[in-house]
Amino acid sequence: MIRLIYLLACQTFRWIALLARSSAAKDAEILMLRHQLAIAQRNRPRPRFSWSEKAVMAAPLRIFSNQRRSQLPLLVTPRTVLRWHTRLIAWKWTSPSRSPGRPPTPEALRQLVLRLARENPGWGYRRIHGELLGLGHKVGASTVWEILKKAGIEPSPQRADRSWAVFLKAQASAIVATDLFHIDTVFLRRWFVLFFIDHGTRSAHIAGITRHPTGPWITQQARNYLMDLGDHAESIKFLIRDRGAYFTDSFDAVFHATGIRVVPTLPAVPRMNAIAERWIGSCRREATDRILITGERHLRLVIREYAEHYNRHRPHRSLEQRAPNRLTEPEPLTATDNTRIHRRDRLGGLIHEYTQVA
Template sequence: MARENPGWGYRRVHGELLGLGHNVAASTVWSILKQAGINPSPQRVDRSWAAFLKAQSSAIVATDLFHIDTVFLRRWFVLFFINHGTRRVHIAGITRHPTSLWITQQARNYLMDLGDHAKSIKFLIRDRGAYFTDSFDAVFQAIGVHVLPTLPRVPRMNAIAERWIGSCRREATDRILITGERHLRLVISEYAKHYNQHRPHRSLGQRPPDLLTKPEPPTTTHHHRQHSRPSTRSTRRPHPRIHAGRIG
């Protein structure tokens, strides 16, 4: 019971055993767990936020909004979603005025683009920006997704999304003078394509998100035959008896 339920301490296991009709003392349960090398305390499980993200990564999607200033001092906002398990990023939209109605519509479009894959999402992480309203949350809650707002001034709770923003700035937008909306859309879409299809990720075994399948190792047994060749570097003459025999 303790191995299958890491959050149970010896008291919980004792109660479950009593419910099953096994009349044993709590101290006996404690001793059995100790002898088996299992900590009787229920705190043997890491309950940190990082542990939760790692355990549920395949079912978590994060979203965020960041701004880009053009050379003409106009500010544009980019809304994106990123899957924690695959690290695949989806650019939802670009606008100068991120209103609640606009962001809610981008959330609907995102789920429509996912199709049946939307069923795999169980949690959505977002910050507490005023543009993420109840109508935005309702789009995801309608399909059974739990919306998890981050704590105020704790950007590490949305670290995956924040890291992508940093990568996008360092590798793309900070290296180019953006002239306008059309130029920004081109730069962001090209970088997202590069990020998903080519850029290696340490968490994915140095593979990009779209190439998660491990390539088969090369083999020489199917298409190539190996042949041994006598060394031509030796200058020693063969023994005379070798030529005396019959060949064939």
């Protein structure tokens, strides 16, 4: 009984002393005890403190007096906590250590270097370095070389593509082909269609339609075609045509005057003018063979509609499934489940064109 009375008296004095303390000191002590309790409840033989837990215990310890600090029930000694606090202060006022050597290359710059190397097989690391400087990237030539080496990209002479496909594609921008094909109307009248097609862009140009393709008429259509090209005619170096009698010397002279070399195809070798022959086949399969042409006016309408569809909407495998007149336009937005699709009919619904609704 006497011991119980003694313990109650001691606890009563502790409560009286606790009432005299400030609320901030009591809250700090509660937080400290809760933090230690969370560490002690871990399923480990011995609690281990992480860097953040040491900081949480060391920072608020300065609030307590030396006497109160020695009375706190801590999992470690007060001297250890003070040592943690000293390290925390030293870390705050000491500049972070920097690893020796150059700083790492940004990932965006590395991807740009690899993109330039893949899109330009003939560029070496010096050429890529100069292009980066022109784009505002301050980087050393040795850094470019190291990026290419780590990515496993060979030097420019080894990775340059010298295949026939690449060679012919590079020559296509300077080649234009022409040809003449006939359409029989429902009244058994034959009309001839003269067209030109650019090998580089696959853009087709309908020059004229006539029943009698004479030499003077075709020569005049050639003059009109060059006038429509304007300054673009200077980039053309070759014109491919067949050996038809309607392609006279005056026709060739029109192109020779502008520096264009006329290349006749060999007899019975239509593959020498394959792109023009392919356009004729596409026009027949997709339009004229599926319609009964009644006359010249109807034929002009059908050919004009198909040529516009071919140039502005029809995808081409050689152009990465893009239309000839849309090579410079931005790619369409990525379609989602809510994207609305609009259909436009040409030639009375014979041809359908699909676009996204804005």
